[in-house]
Amino acid sequence: MKSSAMRDLMAVTARPEVISLAGGLPDTSTFPPDTFAAVAQRIAAESCAKALQYGPTEGLDETKDCIAAVMGAEGMQADAEDVIVTTGGQQVIDLVAKTLIDPGDVVIAEGPTYPGAVPVFSTYQADVVQVDMDADGMRIDLLEEKLERLERDGRRPKFIYTVPSFQNPAGVTMSLPRRRRLVEVAHERELLVLEDNPYGLLRYEGEPPAPLFALDGGVYVMYLGTFSKILSPGIRLGWVVAPPPVLEKINLGKQATDLCTSTLSQLMVQAYFERGRWRDYVDSLTAVYRARRDTMLDALADHFPRQAEWTRPAGGLFIWATLPDFIDTTDLLARALRDNVAFVPGEAAFLDGRGRNSMRLNFSGCDEESIREGIRRIGEVVTEQMELYGTLTGEHEAARPTTPEEPGAEVLRMPTPEQRDRRSTGR
Amino acid sequence: MTRVAVLKGGRSLERQVSLRSGARVEDALGRLGHDVVSIDVALDLIRRLRETEPEVAFIAMHGRDGEDGTVQELLEILGVPYTGSGVLACARATDKVLAKHLMVEAGIPTPEFFAFNETAFRELGAAEALPAIEERLDFPIVVKPSSQGSALGIKFARSATDVPAALVAAFSYDSRVLLERYVDGRDLAVSILDDEPLPVVEAVPRDDEFYDFEARYEIGRTDFACPADLPDGLTEQAQDLALRTYRLLGCSGFARVDLMLGAAGELTVLEANPIPGLTETSLLPQAAEAAGMPFDELVGRILELALERAPA
Numbered sequence A: 001m002k003s004s005a006m007r008d009l010m011a012v013t014a015r016p017e018v019i020s021l022a023g024g025l026p027d028t029s030t031f032p033p034d035t036f037a038a039v040a041q042r043i044a045a046e047s048c049a050k051a052l053q054y055g056p057t058e059g060l061d062e063t064k065d066c067i068a069a070v071m072g073a074e075g076m077q078a079d080a081e082d083v084i085v086t087t088g089g090q091q092v093i094d095l096v097a098k099t100l101i102d103p104g105d106v107v108i109a110e111g112p113t114y115p116g117a118v119p120v121f122s123t124y125q126a127d128v129v130q131v132d133m134d135a136d137g138m139r140i141d142l143l144e145e146k147l148e149r150l151e152r153d154g155r156r157p158k159f160i161y162t163v164p165s166f167q168n169p170a171g172v173t174m175s176l177p178r179r180r181r182l183v184e185v186a187h188e189r190e191l192l193v194l195e196d197n198p199y200g201l202l203r204y205e206g207e208p209p210a211p212l213f214a215l216d217g218g219v220y221v222m223y224l225g226t227f228s229k230i231l232s233p234g235i236r237l238g239w240v241v242a243p244p245p246v247l248e249k250i251n252l253g254k255q256a257t258d259l260c261t262s263t264l265s266q267l268m269v270q271a272y273f274e275r276g277r278w279r280d281y282v283d284s285l286t287a288v289y290r291a292r293r294d295t296m297l298d299a300l301a302d303h304f305p306r307q308a309e310w311t312r313p314a315g316g317l318f319i320w321a322t323l324p325d326f327i328d329t330t331d332l333l334a335r336a337l338r339d340n341v342a343f344v345p346g347e348a349a350f351l352d353g354r355g356r357n358s359m360r361l362n363f364s365g366c367d368e369e370s371i372r373e374g375i376r377r378i379g380e381v382v383t384e385q386m387e388l389y390g391t392l393t394g395e396h397e398a399a400r401p402t403t404p405e406e407p408g409a410e411v412l413r414m415p416t417p418e419q420r421d422r423r424s425t426g427r
Numbered sequence B: 001m002t003r004v005a006v007l008k009g010g011r012s013l014e015r016q017v018s019l020r021s022g023a024r025v026e027d028a029l030g031r032l033g034h035d036v037v038s039i040d041v042a043l044d045l046i047r048r049l050r051e052t053e054p055e056v057a058f059i060a061m062h063g064r065d066g067e068d069g070t071v072q073e074l075l076e077i078l079g080v081p082y083t084g085s086g087v088l089a090c091a092r093a094t095d096k097v098l099a100k101h102l103m104v105e106a107g108i109p110t111p112e113f114f115a116f117n118e119t120a121f122r123e124l125g126a127a128e129a130l131p132a133i134e135e136r137l138d139f140p141i142v143v144k145p146s147s148q149g150s151a152l153g154i155k156f157a158r159s160a161t162d163v164p165a166a167l168v169a170a171f172s173y174d175s176r177v178l179l180e181r182y183v184d185g186r187d188l189a190v191s192i193l194d195d196e197p198l199p200v201v202e203a204v205p206r207d208d209e210f211y212d213f214e215a216r217y218e219i220g221r222t223d224f225a226c227p228a229d230l231p232d233g234l235t236e237q238a239q240d241l242a243l244r245t246y247r248l249l250g251c252s253g254f255a256r257v258d259l260m261l262g263a264a265g266e267l268t269v270l271e272a273n274p275i276p277g278l279t280e281t282s283l284l285p286q287a288a289e290a291a292g293m294p295f296d297e298l299v300g301r302i303l304e305l306a307l308e309r310a311p312a
Helices: A004-013 A033-046 A061-073 A088-100 A117-123 A140-152 A176-189 A212-216 A244-258 A263-274 A278-303 A329-338 A368-393 B015-031 B045-052 B070-078 B087-094 B096-106 B118-124 B126-137 B160-171 B213-217 B234-249 B283-290 B295-309
Strands: A083-086 A106-111 A127-134 A159-162 A192-196 A221-226 A238-241 A318-322 A358-362 B003-008 B035-040 B056-059 B113-117 B141-145 B155-157 B176-181 B185-193 B201-205 B222-225 B254-262 B267-273
Touching: A004 A329, A004 B015, A033 A263, A061 A083, A061 A221, A061 A238, A061 A263, A061 A278, A083 A088, A083 A244, A088 A117, A088 A159, A088 A192, A088 A221, A088 A238, A088 A244, A106 A117, A106 A140, A127 A140, A140 A176, A159 A176, A176 A192, A176 A212, A192 A212, A212 A221, A278 A318, A278 A368, A329 A358, A329 A368, A329 B160, A368 B118, A368 B126, A368 B160, B003 B015, B003 B045, B015 B035, B015 B295, B035 B045, B045 B070, B056 B070, B056 B295, B070 B087, B087 B096, B087 B234, B087 B267, B096 B113, B096 B176, B096 B234, B096 B267, B113 B118, B113 B126, B118 B126, B126 B141, B126 B160, B126 B176, B141 B160, B155 B160, B160 B176, B185 B234, B185 B283, B185 B295, B201 B283, B234 B254, B234 B267, B254 B283, B283 B295
Parallel strands: A106 A127, A106 A159, A159 A192, A192 A221, B003 B035, B003 B056
Antiparallel strands: A083 A238, A221 A238, A318 A358, B113 B176, B141 B155, B141 B176, B185 B201, B185 B254, B201 B222, B254 B267
């Protein structure tokens, strides 16, 4: 995260008494311990020495078979030679950035974008240009405008970073026409796209639009996949598929970073996949998360004031809520922490100071009762601040909860903050 | 060798900074040959203190609980001597409104201010007094929570339309906030060690319009000058004001007093911090260093002062 103030606040959210809707955690308590034991037993019996040894930088062939199965489930085919197994999906963002970005280079991202990508882009000193979204994901018309403007300035983005399905943090999904257009734009302008797809299989309703990688055939689209959300984030296993010249550089970068991805983790995935039940587990997760999403949406309708708006994700882990613009969600988090509840302040998802009146809410990491209670508490402090604001301005608009009429329409409209709000003397 | 419990972390919003201060203090105490007990303050604080039986506690906590007298009170009950100021001084210094009232009464210059509880707005219609306050203080007005130690929640209102949101933000941290006249000028800090002022540190923000929370703890965001290059006599004046503030609040051991040097050369005291940061970039260690006292010696001295003060 960009701001250390927020980092300091987030440090408090980790305390056990806090209901944290801030994380992006899958619920690993749903994984059957018996299966874990059987997988470990099998590795001990059949490939103990191998599991304890270094492996090839690009990953084990056995793991790549599993990756092929996961990608196949979403209608994609990738050549095993074009795949590198990584230490989680996060490493892909880091390696791609490391490989492609020189200080000052432009990277295009959604606004809001994945908060975990923000420090990566900052580390490599990218100039991140964020493109607004609506309920159908990134506005490709705005993207093209930005690309035009950049071209006039003689600047060529190094790549476009997108989470097209159940975007983190906004929860929205890019429509198929926009996906097609994005791939066309990439081809027309010979621009690389990094498709980050951790949640594609966690769909709770509707039909999935084709991944960008499938539409493009892996020419300009680099693909980031992960086992974190369909199996376990603790095994730290992700992968990247990229065109050969980029892949070579990523390979060199990975060698320098950590030589290879954990062999033990890779063999665990292989042993797990060989049991042939991985889709069943994804289905069970989907059922659990669907119910939690519904609980959170209901709780939002019950407890958030009618001036608040939020997205209705058809999958994934997050809901993005936007409050009246006089509420700063970083300060609100400080207040909410007094009531032992946490969320991610919207500014974490922007590099330009926007998002200050929005928040990311996670519904996968807590049980339904905690979700209801957490949203109730947040709703209470939001209502309290709105009433106080009303008292201060003499506008006594009732902050009573109702469901917004046009969900998703205006939620992602991010007002540009004036410098005035940017704090503080520090004294 | 003394058994020292280093208290750090806790639930304060400055937890992270405190963990860094604490870690650094622990290293120093280790090098000085003490037996260090590291305690991240939580529900088991009393039990851990009883189990480990430290001869003295080094409080490396910032903000709520650690700096406001709460932990000091608990240590008094347990009879464990501790570093820094006592309960009353902590309570006075942490409450900026109280501290500023005391300064005004003692003739120590501090920027003009008005303070309100949330109830004043909710129940007494204090909002109607805002225009009068705004006229009196002039824009920009600094709006801050009374008790938050760091820059969290501090907002600048550049015009009347900014004031309500700034107040809402400040009330996120405390039920009492103050509106303060903004002093445009240089940011100074005078640390006091054992009733003696250390060299003046000036914090020079690099790129931000205002010296913000982020800059405060991140290496490279702010340049520090120590001793600050000040016009004739001002160093002594700043040190004198800081020492008077320190004594007024009843601080002991060490503290840091933050001042502003206005454009016209006038000094004002903003606040006193009973437990200033002890991280790599913190101002007290920098000032001690400038006075020829390396970090380990500073930590050793703070500890000695605590033991000297303790009843035999």
